[in-house]
Amino acid sequence: MQLWLIPLLPLAGFTINGLFGRRFSKGVVNAVAVGSVLLSFAWVLKTLIALGVLNTAYSEHYFTWIQSDAFSVGCDMSVDRLTAIMLLVVTGIGSLIHIYSIGYMAHEGGYYRFFAYMNLFMFFMLVLVLASNYLLLFVGWEGVGLCSYLLIGFYFDKKFATDAGNKAFIVNRIGDFGFSLAIFYMVRQFGTLDFGTVFSKAPAAPESALTIIGLLLLLGAAGKSAQIPLYVWLPDAMAGPTPVSALIHAATMVTAGVYMTARSFAIYTHAPMAMEAIAVIGIATAFFAATIGMAQNDIKKVFAYSTVSQLGYMFVGVGVGAFSAGIYHLMTHAFFKALLFLGSGSVIHALSGEQDMRQMGGMRGKIPWTCWTMFCASLAISGFPFTSGFLSKDAILLAANHHAPWMYWVGTITAGMTAFYVFRAFFMTFFGDYRGHEHHPHESPPVMLVPLVILAGLSLAGGYLFKVPEFLGTIFPTLEMPEDFGLMAIASGAGLLGILLAYVMYVARPGIPDAIASNLRGLYTLVYNKYFVDEIYDAAVVKPVVGGSRLLLWKGMDAGIIDGMVNGVGARAKSIGGALRMLQSGNARSYATWVAFGGVLVIVALGVAEGVTR
Amino acid sequence: MTQVPASWFLTLSAVLFVLGVAGFIFRRSVITMFMSIELMLNAVNLTFVTFSYELKQVDGHLFVFFVMVVAAAEAAVGLAIILTVYKSRATLNIDEVNSMKN
């Protein structure tokens, strides 16, 4: 079936564009980059069609990577239903975003570099998804982290962009540390990293071991999928170009954590404490990020916090045992969040770089296509009845209620907040009077609009086209839950309430937000400044580590001990040489004395030898 | 006792040699140092001849012959060097000819 072609086509695109892209014209770069991803998507379709029903996993083994006594890791790829969904999302949405980028990046410098990095990212993400052992997954995991760093810092001449790239990579590293420890523990516990073997051995393993592995994997997932406490990199990652935010920080890379925890369900179902931790962190993050999102003024930051919040929802789904619901939301979120980002990119493009919503307004007449496609996405994310987002979010909330009712209520309030801040952004951008300075806002070219339209259609109808929970029923243990229309109604009601509130505050009575802000000055400042979490991290973690490192490791160890040893050898040689130099006095008489002295020693030595033999 | 023990000759030779070393170490004039060298060479010559007597072979004498030739050549060249050094440094004190210091 040649599964290896799926990741390798984008890799070939990266290589060609990376090595020769400088000399290519834009058209050739486009053809190579977008073509490789489209070909990969086509190959995915062909493979999935050929595999048919996929009741069992289909694997291919390429070569043995590590062989050490009883432990061996191979380069294995496998496809089952979960992989199929991920492959379609990654390659499908990836293709749309690549097409969009042709228009968005048309006037930016470093054109070929952008597409090369995007292709490299696709390669690593596909490796991550197709891997059938934890080590190969980790290769993809690290690789997407690297590409995220490269793409966030794409505008490398701007310090805030490079700082954001560093921050993303370093915070991810903390998560990767947890992941590595989990892998070590797995090797110790199971003796292998292959999915099939590990998952079949998991039920028999002691619960404490599984809990430790689960919590360490959760640390890794929290880093990659921006959950508390490692979410801080995602809002700053908006420094990268908007297609990057759409692809990496909405649809694919950040969902890798959800995918990985869902894939490891065999471990988690036998470690209830770890699953509980996942759910709690998920719901906390969802609520927390939603509150921050309500007060932001940069349109991309709003959607960044929204992503963090929605990822929290997915974690809740996984944590309460509704794995298919979590993956369902992953898919629908990919649709509408990518659309929201691409749409905001279209707005930014129309306003020649303006990102502050306070400088926008009344755009719906000028960029209608962008406006109404974003409207579809906003409806979906708010859980408006019968959109895709509604179906997936409800699945999660129902499962949460089944597990612990307080999670349902927190989740519903968060759904209300989600609707509020999304429509706040929508109304601030497209309604009211134009508050900015741009004279000719213009609609985006078709190459940017077509993906928007496709994604809008998917946001509305995708939930029906791809019935994920039934599809994944063969893999995950199903959660028996009665359909509770009352709860569904309450959740939808919360969403509609949020929309209404946003309408009132930002269209009907525009003076209310400022009044609230000035009355609740303290609370507003706290929320607007993201609860000062970054500042707290800086003071509590970053500064002590950097300072301690500087003092202890740099000055103490490196300069003091290691350099001291090396320099000490030189200084010792110098001092010995200095002492020996005294022998060379230039005085012939002292030389003669030394000779006579040496002669005496030689005679003594000979005498001793003579005495010994005699 | 009409015979001189040969060991006495060797002892005399040792004494003369040590006196030569003493002269070399403790005197400062270059010419006197040279003369101490000649003294040392003579002491060694005595040793060679003594052993030649004991072994009843003439080879010791041949050694002394060559030592004498070389000593004469060395004295000639050495004194020429002393003349040159005196011409450039105007001193015969060995402690002042120390530009090889350090």
Next chain:
Amino acid sequence: MDVILFLVFAIIAVLAAINVVVQTHPIASAVSLIGVMGSLAVLYLLLGAEFIAAAQVIVYAGAVMVLFVFVIMLLNAGAEVRKGRSFMASLLGAPVLIALLALLAWFVERIYPESVGVHFGGFTGGGPEAIGRALFTTYLLPFEITSILVLIAILGAVVLARKEID
């Protein structure tokens, strides 16, 4: 009789050697050295080394020492001035010499337990005929090389000591 001869000339040699080392004026040292060489020549005769004794007087005392005296005269060397110091020499000089003498004497006594007696006529192989025979048969190569050595020494001395022609 031989013993007395030995003792007399041994004592003269030692005293003259001490004088060489002790005198401050080089010319006095030179004359003392001639005395040493003369007494050594007598001792060589006692040991049956007739040729060597003659060579000692002719070459050493007659040529080398005369050369020394000439150079002393040329340089107008005066009494030695005690300037400059050597730390090593003053520190180690005396002990080393005493040690050297003691060691050598001890070794002589140990290696020569029963002494061979030396008297006139004890060794007759030291005449010119024997030396010449050995020189031109066994020691021919060193002989030839030594002649070249002497040539080099002559050339060196001439080059070093000549006056620059202005």
